[in-house]
Amino acid sequence: xxxxxxxxxxxxxxxxxxxxxxxxxxxxxxxxxxxxxxxxxxxxxxxxxxxxxxxxxxxxxxxxxxxxxxxxxxxxxxxxxxxxxxxxxxxxxxxxxxxxxxxxxxxxxxxxxxxxxxxxxxxxxxxxxxxxxxxxxxxxxxxxxxxxxxxxxxxxxxxxxxxxxxxxxxxxxxxxxxxxxxxxxxxxxxxxxxxxxxxxxxxxxxxxxxxxxxxxxxxxxxxxxxxxxxxxxxxxxxxxxxxxxxxxxxxxxxxx
Numbered sequence: 001x002x003x004x005x006x007x008x009x010x011x012x013x014x015x016x017x018x019x020x021x022x023x024x025x026x027x028x029x030x031x032x033x034x035x036x037x038x039x040x041x042x043x044x045x046x047x048x049x050x051x052x053x054x055x056x057x058x059x060x061x062x063x064x065x066x067x068x069x070x071x072x073x074x075x076x077x078x079x080x081x082x083x084x085x086x087x088x089x090x091x092x093x094x095x096x097x098x099x100x101x102x103x104x105x106x107x108x109x110x111x112x113x114x115x116x117x118x119x120x121x122x123x124x125x126x127x128x129x130x131x132x133x134x135x136x137x138x139x140x141x142x143x144x145x146x147x148x149x150x151x152x153x154x155x156x157x158x159x160x161x162x163x164x165x166x167x168x169x170x171x172x173x174x175x176x177x178x179x180x181x182x183x184x185x186x187x188x189x190x191x192x193x194x195x196x197x198x199x200x201x202x203x204x205x206x207x208x209x210x211x212x213x214x215x216x217x218x219x220x221x222x223x224x225x226x227x228x229x230x231x232x233x234x235x236x237x238x239x240x241x242x243x244x245x246x247x248x249x250x251x252x253x254x255x256x
Contacts, residue, residue: 165233
């Protein structure tokens with residue numbers, strides 16, 4: 001299978017904003033295991049700004065665009081260093097690609113991006129994708145967040161499956177943090193108004209995504225015939241179960 005795996009800031013970090021090293025190592029180990037089983041994997045990662053906040057010892061995530069961009073520049077170095085280190089330990093090579101809205105909206109640049117992905121797959125590398133927050137002010141409007149970016153990347157590489165690893169088990173009938181009777185929805189075959197209405201607001205203070213962006217990503221994927229899953233990223237090895245077809249989190253199945 002060709003997989004796009006997106007991991008959010010809240011999955012990569014502790015509540016204090018510092019990197020969860022054990023979890024990142026397990027993520028890289030699991031992706032390496034998938035590669036060894038001949039799956040092609042693209043990793044879309046958040047976390048550059050959070051890494052920069054920690055590295056620069058700032059009290060909180062900055063609010064103004066120039067500081068966000070500067071912090072992202074620091075954090076992206078740290079983020080890729082960690083990925084490169086762990087993937088190398090499992091004999092795999094990471095390749096960094098930073099994307100802006102123009103890269104996917106301009107047909108020529110998108111074509112070059114497709115060619116790059118294709119060659120990286122041939123070379124056996126693991127593309128590690130993030131939005132180019134250092135030069136793009138679009139998010140920090142056209143990509144908006146890494147759930148959306150991950151769905152766009154899934155389209156570009158013609159993925160079989162997009163997996164969003166989050167700090168929640170999947171889509172619920174209500175907000176499980178507020179409603180104890182909320183039930184997990186294991187399967188969605190169509191994005192109805194009811195499904196859309198279940199999405200809440202943004203996630204954690206360090207991240208930007210919420211369930212609404214994940215539903216949007218599912219809509220994008222399903223319209224292109226790509227399946228998507230939302231699962232809790234606290235144990236990245238859950239990816240094996242998802243790819244094995246087990247009922248994990250919420251699966252959005254596209255009409256083929």
